[in-house]
Amino acid sequence: MADPAPHTRVAWSEIATRDHAPALALVCLGVWLHAADGLIVATMLPAIVAEIGGGALVAWSVALYEIGSIVAGATGGFLALRYGLRLPMTLAGILFAIGCLVSAFAPTMPVLLSGRLLQGLGGGGLMALSFVAVSILFPPRLMARAMAAISALWGVSSFLGPLIGGLFVEYATWRAGFVFFAAQAFALALWIGFAAKLGARPPAAALSNTVPVLRLAVLAAGIVSIAWAGIDIHPVSTPAFIAAGAVLLIVFVMLDGRAGPDRLLPPVPFSLVTAHGSALTMVLAMSAATIAITAYGPLLVVAIHGVSAIVAGYLVACSAVGWTVFAIIVSGADPRHDPKYIAAGMALVVLSIIGFALAVPAGPVWLIAIVAVIEGGGFGIAWTFILRRVTTLSDPAETERVSGAIPTVQRLGYALGAAYIGIIANAAGFAEAGTADAFLPAARWVFLGSLPLALVGLVALARFVSPGVAGGRSGVMAGTE
Numbered sequence: 001m002a003d004p005a006p007h008t009r010v011a012w013s014e015i016a017t018r019d020h021a022p023a024l025a026l027v028c029l030g031v032w033l034h035a036a037d038g039l040i041v042a043t044m045l046p047a048i049v050a051e052i053g054g055g056a057l058v059a060w061s062v063a064l065y066e067i068g069s070i071v072a073g074a075t076g077g078f079l080a081l082r083y084g085l086r087l088p089m090t091l092a093g094i095l096f097a098i099g100c101l102v103s104a105f106a107p108t109m110p111v112l113l114s115g116r117l118l119q120g121l122g123g124g125g126l127m128a129l130s131f132v133a134v135s136i137l138f139p140p141r142l143m144a145r146a147m148a149a150i151s152a153l154w155g156v157s158s159f160l161g162p163l164i165g166g167l168f169v170e171y172a173t174w175r176a177g178f179v180f181f182a183a184q185a186f187a188l189a190l191w192i193g194f195a196a197k198l199g200a201r202p203p204a205a206a207l208s209n210t211v212p213v214l215r216l217a218v219l220a221a222g223i224v225s226i227a228w229a230g231i232d233i234h235p236v237s238t239p240a241f242i243a244a245g246a247v248l249l250i251v252f253v254m255l256d257g258r259a260g261p262d263r264l265l266p267p268v269p270f271s272l273v274t275a276h277g278s279a280l281t282m283v284l285a286m287s288a289a290t291i292a293i294t295a296y297g298p299l300l301v302v303a304i305h306g307v308s309a310i311v312a313g314y315l316v317a318c319s320a321v322g323w324t325v326f327a328i329i330v331s332g333a334d335p336r337h338d339p340k341y342i343a344a345g346m347a348l349v350v351l352s353i354i355g356f357a358l359a360v361p362a363g364p365v366w367l368i369a370i371v372a373v374i375e376g377g378g379f380g381i382a383w384t385f386i387l388r389r390v391t392t393l394s395d396p397a398e399t400e401r402v403s404g405a406i407p408t409v410q411r412l413g414y415a416l417g418a419a420y421i422g423i424i425a426n427a428a429g430f431a432e433a434g435t436a437d438a439f440l441p442a443a444r445w446v447f448l449g450s451l452p453l454a455l456v457g458l459v460a461l462a463r464f465v466s467p468g469v470a471g472g473r474s475g476v477m478a479g480t481e
Contacts, residue, residue: 020138026133026191027130027133028153030092030126030133031126031154032153033093033122033123033185035153036157036164038065039158039313040165040181041065041165042165042295042316043161043298043310043312043316045061045298045299046302046303047173048112049299051174052112053108055431056431057113058422059230059296059418059419060113060418060422061295063223063419063422064113064116064117066223066411066414066415067117067224068117068121068123069120069123069127070124070219070412072092072121073128075216076124079125085136086192088129089130089192090189090192091189093126094189095121095122096118096122096182097181097183098115099118099120099122102114103115104176104179105175134150154324157320161317162316162317163313164177166312169309212262212264218252222244222245222249224245225241226246226419229245229419230422230427231426232426233423233426238423249416253265264405265280265409266280266394266398269405270284272463275393275464276394276398276405278461278464280402282460282461283386283410283413284412284416285454285456286349286453287410288414288416288450289450289451291417292449293316293319293372293447295422296425297312297315300439300443303433303436303439305365318370318372318373318376319376321373322372322378323377323379325380326345326381327380327383330381331384335388338388338389339465340465341381344382345379345382345383346378346457346458347378348374348378348381349378349379349457352371353450355374357447357448360443361443361444417453420449420453421450428442428446429442
């Protein structure tokens, strides 16, 4: 049955009805658990390290979570096609809850990190399946409103995440914070498993993809190898692990290129010859270059400037706030100006990295907050237009794969960046630091060490916004620039 009046304006009251409100609450809760997790853990991380140690493994808390999210995101659509929404979403919620409980009762950092991996698998699964659920549970007429609600909730999580994490650190314990989120995940899993209305299971004929187990295993092994290189800095083992990780990542790209219609990425995904290759290279490099403030920012700010956990968490949240505000401000821009907005946004991102290298060691704290807003604002200015330009220029047969690859490559950048910056931090003495002055070298070098990655991103940016970049729809943009 056709969706009635698909082109008329949709009021919020239409999605808040008895028929649609439960589905909206379900997908929003799934997104909330994933969106809030990173900021809450970043806020609690100084207290975690102070209690159970493991400063040398700080970067792993980001890398392992992102590995889990990548794996879950890549398999979520397949599982929904094969089993429907109920079973995969229930299992994702349980997995997230178990991960939170493992972290809550962890006696050492390695145990907590195993919980972070489970949280990544569960949270990434909930996130991916929530987006699938929007396309299944809502008629086309209401999908835009559902996505807007999810986006708004993501912005709200940037405010509430640090507050919740900070409150648990200040007035209870960080372990109780993990238990609090485990309870939410178990409640969501019970609702999905026994009460939620999730529609009919899709027919078997709809199944067209297979889970890329080997490719995902090779990808995960490559990231872990690079992260492992930073645990104990050594002139022989550290370069060896980095080289092994690089080889595994190359093998992943080669295997994925041979996977035909089941590819995760478009063909030659990181070439500067094509529009999509330039865009994905830029996203990968810039994501890797900016993860340092999330992975190490709260720890460094607490150690050097003596602020509370809540303040440290909100410094990181400023980036998310900047992203949201600036994205809204520029969202109505004319497509003719996409290259200018992309270039301006990425330039702000690079400037923010330099700003962090100066402000995090020296302060004042309010300046760090401003730099974080600039970083997030840069991404907010560029992000919508990156997607619009790359889909316009890409081969029409690859448009969906290119669109899906951007968030996957972004998470890959976060994971690789965390692994890489962990090497820089530990080489600068972060793991052994015990005083404010001892943390200063690491506070400089985790950001200065990110600049080479940002320069790679700028090279890819220059190619991506150039009028002559190759694409599947040649000349489309040339006439508009």
